[in-house]
């Protein structure tokens with residue numbers, strides 16, 4: 001399987017990125033750039049080819065490229081971000097994916113949808129509702145993905161920014177999250193509570209390896225105890241902007 005991932009370099013206005021659920025703390029732009037490079041290097045070291053979406057330097061949050069698109073099979077559904085100031089970010093992602101040969105569809109007004117609200121495992125696509133993504137966005141995504149055999153399920157998100165700020169899935173489909181920040185842990189069969197908020201976020205690198213934040217050492221030990229190999233990266237400057245490891249890439253498989 002060809003493993004490629006979209007990434008987008010942080011811009012000069014990164015420190016002005018949106019903050020909704022946590023207090024604002026100063027972001028070190030130079031450290032952020034080094035951490036981003038470390039993240040890209042980690043993907044490459046694990047066999048992922050990285051493709052840079054052209055910078056959108058007027059948009060402080062553009063580095064969080066995950067929010068601009070949902071890719072399923074050969075279809076790229078370009079998002080319509082719930083935050084107005086993030087809407088200009090999608091054009092560069094769309095151009096990049098079109099050039100790679102993806103079919104393009106778009107979430108249209110009044111729909112809003114952020115890629116960070118979309119969690120996929122096997123044929124199921126969970127969509128977080130309550131923050132940046134609305135019912136119209138979910139309905140449009142469901143209609144676009146139905147012909148590809150995906151089942152789209154809405155779930156509430158009120159305590160964190162995006163669905164994937166609260167939960168992600170391990171390679172075997174087990175959903176992990178930091179319980180105080182998950183609206184309905186019981187709604188996820190086999191939910192695994194992790195001891196740190198930053199431990200909620202895993203990026204699947206292959207069937208036994210996950211990428212996660214080095215801010216969550218106890219979760220790392222928990223996952224290693226379950227037989228997973230963990231690659232940890234420093235993403236503190238992005239965490240100050242409610243970002244996490246998932247937000248910094250869009251994996252393209254196949």
Ligand SMILES: CN(C)C(=N)NCCC[C@H](N)C(=O)O
Nearest residue numbers: 018064116164165241243247
């Ligand atoms: C899963 N997550 C958290 C994401 N996909 N995106 C994070 C975006 C953060 C940005 N400051 C914002 O507020 O939009």
